[in-house]
Amino acid sequence: MGGPAMALRWAARGRAPEQWAAERRRELEARSRQQWELASRSFARAAICCARQARWSARRVCRSPATVRREAEEAAARLEQRRARLRRLLGEEREALAAELRERRGGGPGAAGMRQRCEELRASREERRRTVAEQLLYEHWKKNNAELREVTLLSF
Template sequence: MALPTLPSYWCSQQRLNQQLARQREQEARLRQQWEQNSRYFRMSDICSSKQAEWSSKTSYQRSMHAYQREKMKEEKRRSLEARREKLRQLMQEEQDLLARELEELRLSMNLQERRIREQHGKLKSAKEEQRKLIAEQLLYEHWKKNNPKLREMELDLHQKHVVNSWEMQKEEKKQQEATAEQENKRYKNEYERARREALERMKAEEERRLSRTDGHKRNP
């Protein structure tokens, strides 16, 4: 039995439909793949952006931390250097002060030593001078005892000295008496002058009183 023969246009339509279906499927696959690729690239861009952002923040934070560490190190170094400089200045000041004190002490000791030497020299000279005077006095006493004429001259000088002293005392006594007499006269003169002035004032006051009394009597 022979199979029925399909029309040729129907076969062509069927092949066209199949081709269109395959094309639609291919387009769907392409769209799906495109969407997948687009999502992948979008996600990749987002991840890259986030990673770059995170990397930038991390790098910035690391840089800031490093800067802060370096800044703290520099501040510590400067602080330590300032403390060292201050300590050096204090030590230098103490050394200068100690040097001045030692120099003053040395000068004071030298001055004290020089004064002690001078005093010792003066005492030595005074002792030598005293010994010379004692020796001269003893020699003079010895010579005086063995020289009668000198003893007579000394006795005469002593008598003259006594007479002169007595005369001077008499003269001083006369001067004192004359001064006392002058003072007494001056006192008497001042007393007499004051007494006369008082009497004159009393007399004038009495005359004024009598004058006022007479005036009242004439003008009742």
């Protein structure tokens, strides 16, 4: 079953032998990679379990009630120190935020300049609006004034 018969068989399947071999190789590599990942996860999980077991069994073997009480008091003291530090940091952060808000609302050095610039822009905008309105009123008056129409008709 040499060349032509083999070529016909692969042509009937729609793939060349090289494509089939490459696909097979990719599948094997993917399966191998997946097996390595599973083994790696298993070893990592086992290492975590062993470390926890060692810690749990080593610390509690020979502890007296006085030691347990002292450790609990130390833990409570550390917790209270941490809470005090966090309260202080939170207070400082609130003060900084309040100062920043005061500065942005108008307590800062640039606030007066910004207010003045805002007033100037508002005044110029109002002045432009007023001149446009006057011009429009004048044009309307010229169009609708009967005396002016008579004067313009007599002058021609």
